[in-house]
Amino acid sequence: MQFVHKTALEHGLTVPQYSLLMTIAPNKEITQKKLGEIVQIPKSTLSQSVDGLVQAGWIERDPVPDNRREMQLILSEKGKILYETIAQKKGTIHQVIDSVLNTLTEIQFEEFQSTLLHIADSLEKETSTKGNTQND
Incomplete structure (x- = not known):
């Protein structure tokens, strides 16, 4: 979280x-x-954050063609530049993870990916199980 907080502040983001x-x-x-x-x-928080990103010109908000009540969020050109700047800056979480991943062998990377997929599947099952229980 320290990496995220520092990077966010450096770029004028919450x-x-x-x-x-x-x-x-x-x-x-x-x-x-x-x-x-x-x-x-x-x-x-989602609405306020989206509003701030729209006002700063980092994202654009358009109605979904088939559902006017729903909004589509699109990264603007300015947002793409900001994202690339953050992703390439030394000392950000992106760079730290990238440098760690680059030290893995192909087998280690495949095992890591498999582990991440397993975690994601487990979290998704847990979330959908809790969602179903709360809706009952």
Whole structure:
């Protein structure tokens, strides 16, 4: 979290804004609803953070063509530049993880990926199980 907090502050972002930007960037575009499901922050924080990113010109918000009530969030050109700047800056979490991953052998990397997928699957099952229990 210290890496994230430091990087966010250095670029004039709040931690939630940083999280949203880092989630939107690889996807290029994502609905606000889906983004909220991924980052798991309160809706009010999500809305405020999205508003701040839109006002700063880092993302654009467009209605989803088939569902005018839903908003599509798209990384702007300015947002792409910010994302690339953050991703390439020395000392950020991105660079630290990148340098660690570059030390792994191909087998270690494949095992690491397999472990991450296992964790993601377990978390997804846990989340959907809790979601079903809460909706009952």
